[in-house]
Structure formats: structure tokens, C-alpha cells
Amino acid sequence: MSGFVRFFSYALAVVLALSGAASAAELSGWAEVEGRYFPEGPLYRGQESESVSVALRPEFYGEWAGDNSFTFVPFYRYDSADTQRTHFDIREAMFLKAGESYEFRAGVGKVFWGVTEANHLVDIINQTDLVESIDGEEKLGQPMVDLTLLSRYGTWDIFVLPYFRERTFPGRAARLRFDPFIDSDLGAAYESGDEERHVDFALRYSNTVGDWDVGVSYFYGTSRDPAYLPRTGTGASFVPFYEIIHQGGLDVQYVKGGWLWKLEGIYRTGYRDGGYYALDAGFEYTFSGPAFYGMDVGLLLEYLYDSRNFDFDLNGLVDSGYISSRFNTFMNNDYMLGLRVAVNDAASSEILIVATRDADNGAAVVKIESSRRIGDNWKAELDGYLFVDAGKDPLLDFFRKDGFVQASIRYYF
Amino acid sequence: MKIFILTLAAVISFALPALSGGAEDPAVRGEAVARESHRRDLGFGNTKSELKMILENRKGRKSERLMRIYILEVPDENEGDKSLVIFDEPRDIKGTALLSYAHILKDDDQWLYLPALKRVKRISSSNKSGPFMGSEFAYEDITGQELKKYSYRWLRDEPCGELECFVVERRPLYKKSGYTRMVTWIDKGEYRLQRIDYYDRRDALLKTLTFSGYKQYLDRFWRATDMYMVNRQTGKKTRLLYKKYEFKTGLKDSDFTKSRLKRLR
Numbered sequence: 001m002s003g004f005v006r007f008f009s010y011a012l013a014v015v016l017a018l019s020g021a022a023s024a025a026e027l028s029g030w031a032e033v034e035g036r037y038f039p040e041g042p043l044y045r046g047q048e049s050e051s052v053s054v055a056l057r058p059e060f061y062g063e064w065a066g067d068n069s070f071t072f073v074p075f076y077r078y079d080s081a082d083t084q085r086t087h088f089d090i091r092e093a094m095f096l097k098a099g100e101s102y103e104f105r106a107g108v109g110k111v112f113w114g115v116t117e118a119n120h121l122v123d124i125i126n127q128t129d130l131v132e133s134i135d136g137e138e139k140l141g142q143p144m145v146d147l148t149l150l151s152r153y154g155t156w157d158i159f160v161l162p163y164f165r166e167r168t169f170p171g172r173a174a175r176l177r178f179d180p181f182i183d184s185d186l187g188a189a190y191e192s193g194d195e196e197r198h199v200d201f202a203l204r205y206s207n208t209v210g211d212w213d214v215g216v217s218y219f220y221g222t223s224r225d226p227a228y229l230p231r232t233g234t235g236a237s238f239v240p241f242y243e244i245i246h247q248g249g250l251d252v253q254y255v256k257g258g259w260l261w262k263l264e265g266i267y268r269t270g271y272r273d274g275g276y277y278a279l280d281a282g283f284e285y286t287f288s289g290p291a292f293y294g295m296d297v298g299l300l301l302e303y304l305y306d307s308r309n310f311d312f313d314l315n316g317l318v319d320s321g322y323i324s325s326r327f328n329t330f331m332n333n334d335y336m337l338g339l340r341v342a343v344n345d346a347a348s349s350e351i352l353i354v355a356t357r358d359a360d361n362g363a364a365v366v367k368i369e370s371s372r373r374i375g376d377n378w379k380a381e382l383d384g385y386l387f388v389d390a391g392k393d394p395l396l397d398f399f400r401k402d403g404f405v406q407a408s409i410r411y412y413f
Numbered sequence: 414m415k416i417f418i419l420t421l422a423a424v425i426s427f428a429l430p431a432l433s434g435g436a437e438d439p440a441v442r443g444e445a446v447a448r449e450s451h452r453r454d455l456g457f458g459n460t461k462s463e464l465k466m467i468l469e470n471r472k473g474r475k476s477e478r479l480m481r482i483y484i485l486e487v488p489d490e491n492e493g494d495k496s497l498v499i500f501d502e503p504r505d506i507k508g509t510a511l512l513s514y515a516h517i518l519k520d521d522d523q524w525l526y527l528p529a530l531k532r533v534k535r536i537s538s539s540n541k542s543g544p545f546m547g548s549e550f551a552y553e554d555i556t557g558q559e560l561k562k563y564s565y566r567w568l569r570d571e572p573c574g575e576l577e578c579f580v581v582e583r584r585p586l587y588k589k590s591g592y593t594r595m596v597t598w599i600d601k602g603e604y605r606l607q608r609i610d611y612y613d614r615r616d617a618l619l620k621t622l623t624f625s626g627y628k629q630y631l632d633r634f635w636r637a638t639d640m641y642m643v644n645r646q647t648g649k650k651t652r653l654l655y656k657k658y659e660f661k662t663g664l665k666d667s668d669f670t671k672s673r674l675k676r677l678r
Contacts, residue, residue: 028507061678069678098676100667112532137530148672155672208671211522213535257520258539288540290591290614296540346468346476346547348506376476379505412504 011072011093011108023065027413029058029073034408036081038175040401046173051081057091067098070107073141077132082174084184085131090141103148108141111159113204113217115253115262116280118302118336118356119329122249122264124219125202127165134176134385135367140165154207161200164222167240175402180236182228189229190222191243198222198244211256217249227271228323238323245270260284262302273324278306282336300338300354304331310360314394330395333359347372363393374409381408443565443581450604451560457634459485459664463657468548469650478502478546483662485669491517493559495669499677500546510677512669513538517561518587526674533671542591549620549642549651551591554611562587568596573607576600592619603627605635618645630660 031054038049055077063069073092079085094107111125125142132138143163149156166188170177192198200221207214226240247268254261261283269275282302288295308324310332317323326332336356343349349372357364366386373379383406390396466478479502485495493515500509508528515521523538541553563583570579578598585592593616598608606624613619626638640653667673 028504030505063678069676096676103672103676110531112530115535150667150670150672206671208522208535253535255520255522255535255537258537260535260537284537286537286540289542289589294542294544296543344544344547346470348547373503373505376503377505410505412507 011090014070014072014093014095023063025060025062027058027060029056030410030412031056032408032410034406036175036404036406038402038404040403042175043398043401044177044179044181047175047177048081048173049175051079053077053079053085059092069096070094071096079131082131082171084168084171085174087131087168089129092141101150103146103150105144105146105148108143109146110139110141111144111146113215113249113251114264115213115251116264116282116302117262117284117300117338117354118282118334119280119304119331120264121266121278121280122215122217122251124217124224124247124249125159125161127167127224129168131168131170131174140168154205157202157204157206159200159202159204161202161221162197164196164198164200164242166196166242167224167226169240175404176399178238178398180230180238182238182240186231186237186239188226188240188242191241192222196222211254213253213255215249215251217247217251219245219247219249221245223268223270223325225325225328227273227325228327230318230321230323241322243271243325258286258288260286271325272322273308276307276326278304280304280331284338284340294344296340296342296344298338298340298342300336300340302336302338304334304336304356306332308332310394312394327395330358330363330365330393331356335359347374357388358393361389361392363390363396364388365390365396377412379410379412381410382406383408439567440565442567443583446567446579446581446599446604447560447563447565447583450599450606453604454634455486455488457486457631457660459483459660459662461657461659461662461664462636462655465654465656466546466548467652467654469652471648476503478548483664483668485664485666490561493517493521493556495666496556497669497674497677498555508677510674512671512674513556514669515556515559517559520589521556524671524674526677531675533674539589541587541589549644549649550653553585553590553592554622554642563595570601573598573600576602576607578607603635605637613646620644626655628658630658634660 034053036051042049057075060072071092071094075089075091077085077087090108092109094105094109097104112123114120114122126139128136129138129140142161142165145160147158169182169184172181198221202219204215204217222242223245226242228238229241231237231239245268247266249266252263263281265279267277280302284298284300287297308326310326334356336354338354340352351370353368355364355366366388368384371379371381386403387396387399390400462482464480467475469475481499483497487494496513498511500506510526512524513521521538523536525534525536527534542551545552545555563585566582568580568582578600581597581599582594583597584594592611593614594612596610597606600607605627609622610618611620620642622640622642624637624640627635628638629635636658638655642651
């Protein structure tokens, strides 16, 4: 983290230096207040049932000489219940130079790959900021150099990733944590002797041909998904263990009328317990028109598969001294059913309900997200999570008392 | 497609005044008016515009959106134009951008860029009749002005304000339109759209759009700077005010791509 703080100081110096030279500069961003409430009593002693948090995410942008720009986006959250969720990150500190047929980026940034809703298998550049959101949608800023080559035959992206970010994990007093608790303050273990300074590479080709959008990607480097090493002795805990892996990925989307057909698949090797493949495939169909009062009503269905053996006994794994990275997901033979409604009103009201259910053991996670604008600068969100029959799944079992509602209000400036 | 905003319409008939009122088939005459209007806007190349959209509900409460629209003319009459809409306000959608490749009779290709997620999403464009940004404009009103998207019928000539207008009915040929027909008023002098009445699927009057503040660019192309849409069924209103129009902006094909979406400001 200290390396990151040092980087922050450099980034700030660059911002200040550039803001003088910039031909155009602007400040925007948001600040929010969020509250969470867990109706059920906690599973582990000391876990809180309520929390309030505040977050700030300003964005500085400057450009000069037409095609050069610098974007700086720090992020800070204070959380009343979770010392780990109280955290600082640089979401973006990116220099961009754009030419006719290329784009060059250097700094810290975020890259998204993929098409599906339930899981983002292909998306591997950024580490998950798990304390922000358990669905994995929030990411930490990733140091990178990225060269994008544009041609009429598609787009090539070449990434060099010189520094690795550790996943964030909830603190001891937080809900939505594993047991044993993963103590981020104890650091992480790495397969590579270079540890977080191992230089990772990624390559992606993407293209659009008619109704098809296709991406093929390859990644070599530190796995963003850790395995875990049990630490015995004073207070059992798991230490995240980051291995060196190869990942090949494919994402495809086909659009026809109201249909969006989606597929993501990956193959990974390099883990101590071997390679595996996983896929997420399905569709989103959108109903619309006067019969739906101008709303877009989307129905989503996806199937998720993971070739690893999920019928594991955690105690056995602890004894073996290595807990596979499959421990990070429950989605091995699951289906997701979702409903998305965009009201298309002046307040941009939206609601998304997604239920993911394990076909083997019946455990399910239901996520509800809703939002609407208030006035010109405010946005209110009401979200909820429900864990159904979670005790039947070895991972979700940790969260079986952790269904919660979350309300937030955000001010945009 | 002539994007609406650009558009224009117009019309003219090859029918000389001497012929008007003659025996000419109304379909042929309506088509001729539309074709001439289209011809007068050919060759605009590309435009950048900045606009304010003012939404007004029944109670008169107003909210505003600011956006920029970039358009690239695609000369092929059987293809639509390319367009980019970049949202600046409200602030929660700042940086959101919509890229469209319009087609004549099949669904447009559309990608939406969500800056918070750094995600370019291919979206289904089959909801042509849905509201654009919560306004009284539907997507098809914004992107739907290609000549070949409609069949035409001349109805009559009549005064429209201080001008003389052709009144031409057009019926969408593409499926999924929210309208059975539109009645358009096009002035005889410059073939500019002055008014459109939209009829819903039950053929009831749904909306009226009036155009004003026309300005001429490059000594040739007319653009309305004020478009006012009134929903006759709900009483809601939306006004589009163009603050700026630029022609010959240097926009090119490579500015209308997925990768470009990610670095738009």
C-alpha cells in the first residue's frame, strides 16, 4: 500500500503541474452517504448489524495539445462498522495520447471486458474491490501501460501491468465475511518471488461484424482470484495466495431485434490444483413499445458452469494446506434469472432483480438494485441482498445470516 | 437517415404550381416533395451541435438536459447516417454516450458507453418508440428521418403561419414504429419541416412538434434551432434548443467507433 501512497503523491504532483498547462480542465465527481441494515443477528461474535458510511469520488480532467489528456480519480470511503471498508484508492490516474489509429495510455486505470450479467469471467485486468460490493462489480485501480491499435479489421489492445493489487476483504466486525476471517493486515503470499511487482501481460482482440461483437483475450500473470493458505496457531486465519496463471478468454454477443445473446468462456492454467474452464451463457430479451407504456422490460436468463470440483470439504482443504481459488465463487452449475426495468421517465428510474441459484444444492442469491434521480444533482439508490437456503452451499453458508438492505443518496457535482 | 435534427425535410414537389391541383397521384406527389427536401440536404458531410433539452411535466415543473450530437453523413441512400450523442447533464449521466449506425428498415446498431463502469454495451435498438431520455421525443423521432423509411402521400397545400406549406402524410415502413402515420407541414420556399403531427397505433393524435428559429449554414443547409414537442394525450412537453451548430467539423468515420466512445469528453 505504501507504494501506492507514493504513487498518489506523484499523481497529485502531475495533476497540479498539468493543470497550469492544460487547455481545458474540469472537476466533477460525487459524494454519497450510505446506510446498511442486516435484519438477522450475526453469525460471528462482534459482527455489526448496522453501518453508515460516506464516500467521495472526485474526478479531475485536463487536456492539452488536442489529443493528450490526464484523468485523476481518487476514492475514499469511511465506514462506521468495517475498518477494512474504510479505505482509499486511486481509481484512475491516467495519461492518454490518442492518434488516428492508436491510443496510448499509461498510469492507473480500469478496463472492462465482457458481456454477461451474472458473472464477469473474461474481465481480468482489475482486482475486485470486494469491500465496496460483494457482487464483484467494483474494482481497484490497476497500474498499466496500454497500447490500443485501431484498424478496420478490429482493435488490438496490448497491456503491460507492472504492479499487482491485492483483493480487499471485509474486516473482523463486518458482515459478509468468511470464517476464518481473512486478515488483510497480515498481507498476502505469492507464488512469484517478485511478489506484487511481477510484471503481467494481457492481449485482446475485439471486433464488430454486423450483429456480432466478438472479443478474444489472453492474460499471463498474477491471478486476481487468490487461493488461500491456512495459517494455524494464534487465531486461525486464511492468507490470500496469488499464483501465476494463464487465461484464455472469449466473449461473444449477438443482437437481433429485442434479443441479446451472450457468451463468455475462459480457460485457466497455473493453479497448484490444475487448470479449469468456466462459462456463462444466455440471453436478455427486452419487451418494449406502447404495450409496456414506453418502458424497457428485460428478461435475463444465463447458465453458469465451472469445471472444478465444488463438492469440497473445507476442513479437508485446511488440512491439505491449500484452499483452491474455487473457494471464491459458488457459481459452478447455476442458473441466473433476472428482470430489468428501465421506466424511461424523467428521473431515469430503474430496477434490476437478479436471482442466481445453484442447480446442485439449491442455494440462491437474490440481488435487487433500484435507483432514481432526484432533482438535477441527486440520485437515490435502494438495494437489497437475500441469501436463500445458503446453508446448503459451502461458500454461501458464511453469509446465511447476512441478507441486507442498503440505501444511499449521492450528490453529483 | 437524415437525422432529424438535421433534417429536413422538405420537400418539394417537382410539381409546378401549374400542376398542383392537377390529376397527379398523391403518392407520387408526396414522394416528390420528400425527395426534393432530402436532395436539398445532401452533402452536409458532418455536423456538431450542442443542445439543451427542457422537459416539462403536467404541473409545469421543468428539468433540463445538456447534450452534444455529432453526425456523419453516409452518402448511400440505402444506409442511415452515423451519430453520437454525448450527455453532459444531469451530472449523474455525464460522459454517457450513445453511438448509432442507423439503417433504413432494419434495427439500428447501437452501443451505449457507461463511464462509471468503463463499459461499452451493445444495446437492442428495437425500442424505437421508447422515450429518449425521459422526454416526449421517441428514439425514432431523433434518428428516423431517412427518405426510404416512409411511404408518402400528398394531402393538400395550405398556409402555415406566414408561409405556404405542402401537407404530406408519411407512414413508417419499418416495424416497431410507435406511429401509424405522421402529418408533416413543409414550406414551399425552402422545403423545411415546419410541423409534424404524430398519430399513435390507434390513429389518435399523440404529439405535435413545431420547428422554429431556422438558420441557414454554408449558404445552403437549414437547421431549426427550436423544436417544441407537445404530447396531446398527457400534456407533457419537451423543448430542444440548439445553442450551436457547426458544419465541416473534420469528423470522420473513425470518430464513430466503439473505441472512440471510451475517450469522448
